[in-house]
Amino acid sequence: MSEPAELVEQQGVGIPDALQRLWTPHRMAYIKGENKPDDDEVEGCPFCRIPELDDVTGLIVARGETVYAVLNLYPYNPGHLMVVPYRHVALYPDLTVPETLELAEFTQRAMIVAREVSAPHGFNIGMNQGVIAGAGIAAHLHQHVVPRWGGDNNFMPVIGHTKVLPQLLGETRQLLADAWPKA
Known part of the structure; x- marks a missing residue:
C-alpha cells in the first residue's frame, strides 16, 4: 500500500513522479567546504597535502620541480586538471x-x-584569484585546465545541476599520467 502524497512530502522525500534520479553525494563535501583552508592557512591546505601522498592516492598526473599537475577531485568536466605550485x-x-x-x-x-x-574540441584555462572571483581555495593558487567537447553543456548540468563523468578519476589519472612523458 502506498503512502498518501502529503505524508511522503512531510517525510522529506518529495512527491513521487516519473523522473529518475542521478545522485552525486560526493559533491556535498565540496559544497560544504570540507577540508577548505582559511585565508593563508598552510596547515590543512589540500594543495599542500596532496604532494605528500603517492600519485595514485593524490590523483597526481605529473610532478615538476616547482609545480605539479593533479586531477580535480570535483571536476567540471572529464579530465579536468589543475596545475599547482x-x-x-x-x-x-x-x-x-x-x-x-x-x-x-x-x-x-x-x-x-x-x-x-580524449580528443577534446577545446579548453577553458584559467585561475580564479580571490574568493570573490570564484576561487574555491583562494589561499593556494591553482591553474585550471578544463577539456571541453561540443554538447558537454547539455541538459544535465543546466537542468539537473549534475555533471556526468564517463570514467572513474583513478582511470583518468592513469591515462593522463601514462601519456605525460610522451608529450
Whole structure:
C-alpha cells in the first residue's frame, strides 16, 4: 500500500513522479567546504597535502620541480586538471620566475596530453584569484585546465545541476599520467 502524497512530502522525500534520479553525494563535501583552508592557512591546505601522498592516492598526473599537475577531485568536466605550485602562494604575481615558467609549461603539456588521451574540441584555462572571483581555495593558487567537447553543456548540468563523468578519476589519472612523458 502506498503512502498518501502529503505524508511522503512531510517525510522529506518529495512527491513521487516519473523522473529518475542521478545522485552525486560526493559533491556535498565540496559544497560544504570540507577540508577548505582559511585565508593563508598552510596547515590543512589540500594543495599542500596532496604532494605528500603517492600519485595514485593524490590523483597526481605529473610532478615538476616547482609545480605539479593533479586531477580535480570535483571536476567540471572529464579530465579536468589543475596545475599547482608546491609553494603555498595565493596570487599569480607572487610566483617566482621559475614557478611561472613551469606553471605555463605544465599547462601547455596538460593540453597536449588531454588532446592525445580524449580528443577534446577545446579548453577553458584559467585561475580564479580571490574568493570573490570564484576561487574555491583562494589561499593556494591553482591553474585550471578544463577539456571541453561540443554538447558537454547539455541538459544535465543546466537542468539537473549534475555533471556526468564517463570514467572513474583513478582511470583518468592513469591515462593522463601514462601519456605525460610522451608529450
